[in-house]
Amino acid sequence: MKIIKLFNNNIVATITEDNREVIVQGSGIAFQKKISDLIDENKIEKRYFIGY
Structure with a gap:
């Protein structure tokens, strides 16, 4: 999965x-991450699915 x-x-x-x-959602899942x-x-x- 790619971050948007x-x-x-x-x-x-x-x-x-x-x-x-x-x-x-997860503990520290985006620590030192950036978009893409x-x-x-x-x-x-x-996981929360949007629109489904």
Whole structure:
């Protein structure tokens, strides 16, 4: 998943491989990350799918 918006170190908006928008939450998931970086999916604790 690729980051499209950073909220804080624990919550980001991402785009999946099938172009679905997902808000993901995890402890330190976005620490030292920037937009268009990839997320380590092992750190994801919760996923919130937008519009589905």
